[in-house]
Amino acid sequence: MIGRKPAARPNKKGAKSTKPAPAKTRSQGASQSRARLGDKLDAWQAHHSTTAIESLLRLLGTPLQSLLTWLVVAIAIALPAALYVALNNVQNIGYSWQDSSQISVFVEKGARENAVRELSERLLEDDAVNAVDYITPDAALAEFRAHSGLGRVVDDLDDNPLPAVLLVQPAEQAVNPQALEALRTRIADQALVAEVRLDMQWVERLHQIMQLAGRGVLAFGLLLAMGVLLVIGNTIRLAIENRRDEILVVKLVGGTDAFVRRPFLYTGLWYGIGGGLLAVMLVAIGLWWLSSPVAHLADLYQSDFRLRGLGWIDSLQLVLLAGLLGLLGAWLAVARHLSQIEPR
Amino acid sequence: MIRFDAVSKRYPGGQDALARVDLDVAKGEMVFLTGHSGAGKSTLMKLIMLMERPTAGQVFVDNRNLNRLSSRHIPFFRRNVGVVFQNHQLLFDRSVFDNVALPLQVAGYQANEVGRRVRAALDKVSLLHKERHNPITLSGGEQQRVGIARAVVNKPALLLADEPTGNLDPELSADIMRLFRQFNEVGVTIMIASHDIDLLRRMNKRVLGLDGGRIVHDGVLP
Structure with a gap:
């Protein structure tokens, strides 16, 4: 190999290398002409x-x-x-917006108030349910009277035709099409539940x-x-x-x-x-x-x-x-x- | 140190730059290459530097067959060969010091070692006082000396010089040659391409004459 090492310490401190080194040292292998590995690593960094x-x-x-x-x-x-x-x-x-996408649960007509409250409690136990609002038939009728403009007609009724309704607020983690659909099925399987309505299309879209x-x-x-x-x-x-x-x-x-x-x-x-x-x-x-x-x-x-x-x-x-x-x-x-x- | 075994080089254009060249340069020798332009001097040097590969034949440098050297290893091979060019190939976007330091930085020397060696090399070519200058402000002879300092800073055992005095007047050429002779005296093998016959006579060293890609003369000029 060619070349010569940076002789470990060729010159004394301060000595100038004006004179070329004697020829004898030159025949050393060229493996020495490379810097040492550690130094090389430092120099590389x-x-x-x-x-x-x-x-x-x-x-x-x-x-x-x-x-x-x-x-x-x-x-x-x-x-x-x-x-x-x-x-x-x-x-x-x-x-x-999806938070307001509630599930409307229509209870069987004629269900006793206690039973409906129990149903409401059961629904609340579901992890996917955040809150349940109970709207009694009377409250529903009052709302209908106030907002529909058909107050007179309502007054003429002998009997309240409206069922009790539970408004179910899904929990945040349940606001996606699959979870909502699953929740809908679970609610529909409950006793006393006549119908479950969920505006799935909107959520899906x-x-x-x-x-x-x-x-x-x-x-x-x-x-x-x-x-x-x-x-x-x-x-x-x-x-x-x-x-x-x-x-x-x-x-x-x-x-x-x-x-x-x-x-x-x-x-x-x-x-x-x-x-x-x-x-x-x-x-x-x-x-x-x-x-x-x-x-x-x-x-x-x-x-x-x-x-x-x-x-x-x-x-x-x-x-x-x-x-x-x-x-x-x-x-x-x-x-x-x-x-x-x-x-x- | 350098051995050519029936080396031919043909460029894609079709002309033979070298035709079955055999030559042998011993360790510590100082030889000159001469011949007209196009005779094959530069090609011969490029083969030694691995800037070109031979079309046929084998080149050995320090008993190493260059044909067997993969391109991945070329940089490490080149660190052991110093080269001086006619147009010195200095970089004008940095100081003289940084130009000379380049081969050491490339080889991964530490900063203090770089400084020590660069100053030693610049001292040898008597340009230590100009280390902070930009090489563009230097004269032709000084620029060439910076090029020489850069070629020897890594202390190579082989030094190639392609027309190093091509653009210099006789006095400066003599200076440059004196430098080369000094390096040769401490054991560096030196090959210099030059077509300055007077200079070759004065140097009184072995001369290889090239013509048409063949060696037509080998020995001291009469």
Whole structure:
């Protein structure tokens, strides 16, 4: 093998190596021309951190250009993120609406009040039931008289034709089509129950629409993620072209592919992370902008609904995801273009 | 140190850059390659650097058959060969120090070791006082000396130089050659491509004359 070791300590402290070392030491094996493993590991780590910092500084050195790339990435990530937030909010409204989706249980006519109260207690024991409202036939008739506009007709009746009704409020975890259907069957099997009514269609439709919207957001997000990959890939390709000379020299003096790749991968990572941070800010600004009109609107409907933004965890995940996309985009560009640059 | 066994190199275009070349360069030798441009000097050096692979035949460097060296191992092989180019291939986006430090950083040396060796190499080419300068502010001769410092900073046993004095006037060329001779005196095997016949006569070393991809002369010039 060629080469010579960094002789363990060739010079005394302060001694200058103006004179070449004697030829004798030169014949030592070249295995020595490599640095020791431990030192190499340290140097490897050091190179990672310096490369990471250098790539970031390089990006900050051309602020306008970097900002443009960051913005493109941010917009591509903020769009699906905003849709995701919107979907989450609609789902929240949906849940509060579903809360009002109660099950009407019509009791056999002529059932004694005690028996109906017992039935009500039994229903309450079900985990899927949140509350049960007992409406006596008299109360039902009074309500009918007040709201139907047929008060006179009602007064003419000898007998109250209305049955007792139990309004069952499903528990939150039971608000989905399958659980509600199961609950309906359980209630229908009870003694004294004449009929159970549940507006299943409405619940089912809302559920389906939500699923559809969720998939739409996912597909949209995937498309835009691919866009981010391409944008970052292309930016990295340009960076590789710009540093062609450097890559050639590094390869000539024995730089491995990993060494050559490293700065570009970090550049991609920074593009992704920067874009992700900007995206989180864009979503936050958008929510802030919308939150007060939404609150007013909700107040008009006597609702205490408020817009919910990205939480800390969601935001962190978004930034990490963007970073990963950046890294992946850089990797694609590097894999394609770096091997084409070989010293000739 | 270097051995060629019936090495031929044909480029995709069809012309033979080297035709069945045999040669042997001993450890610690200093040889010159000469010939017209296109005679095969650069190709011969590129084969030693593994910048090209031979079409036929075998190249040995330090008894290692380069044909058997996979491309994954090329970077590690190159760390043991110093190269000096006619256009020095310096990077103008960093200081002289950082240019010379590159081979050490690539090989994973620690920062303090890098600093020590870079200064030693710059001292050898008498440019220690310019370590903080950008190489673009240096003269042609100084730039070439930086290139030499970078080639020797890793203390390679083999040093290749492709027309290292091509753009320099005779006085600067003599300086550069003196440097090479110093390295040779401490045991570095050196191969220099040059078409400066006067210079080759003055150096009084073994000369390999190439013509049309064949070796047509081997020995000290008369």
